[in-house]
Amino acid sequence: MEKEEILKKVDHTNLNQTATWDDIQKICDEAIKYNAASACIPPCYVEQAKKYVGDKLKICTVIGFPNGYNTTDVKVYETKKALKDGADEIDMVINIGFLKDKKYDYIENEIKEIKKTCGNHILKVIIETCLLTEEEKIKMCKIVKESGADFIKTSTGFSSMGATFEDIKLFKENLIGTNVKIKAAGGIKSFEDAQEFINLGADRLGTSRLIKLM
Secondary structure (H helix, E strand, O other), X not given: OOHHHHHOOEEEEOOOOXXXXXXHHHHHHHHHHOOOOEEXXXXXXXXXXXXXXXXXOOEEEEEOOOOOOOOHHHHXXXXXXXXXXXXXXXXXXXXXXXXXXXXXXXXXHHHHHXXXXXXXXXXXXXXXXXXXXXXXXXXXXXXXXXXXXXXXXXXXXXXXXXXXXXXXXXXXXXXXXXXXXXXXXXXXXXHHHHXXXXXXXXXXXXXXXXHHHO
């Protein structure tokens, strides 16, 4: 796959705590230049960014980020506000502690509530794979499938590790026959790695490094 084709699958990302408006403008400009899938940015910049890019680029933002332990009501409000401000796609973080407590119905219902709020907008569910057991990852594949969300996503990029080839393989094996897509995020450093993630089943890549390499 050519580099330009890989970049079309990239959510060009800057979620740094220190990100300024100049930083956000820069990644929006770069994402437009290289035909990226979206720019993934902090919620506080969504309205400004959407006015800046218009219809030239999709704007993605994050909900319950990065720890996921906000209440469902707060996450739903965040989602409503982000969509009102112009967000095209939503990446939400699950409540990881509740997953470990086996509160599966709570997690599934929370994703359903947020997907209901999203309507036709894409919802990606971040499960933070580096903090989970294999059993928990498989369980989350099932929950995401049942919830109606559009993507399962590996990582926030704010924990101990990002995407791995093994996790994408595991997702793919446990999502056969479903419409759920896969986003690999965190630690994607090269076009070779990006190509391998795509070969293994990733439909979207969350990274800031590939466009920098260009």
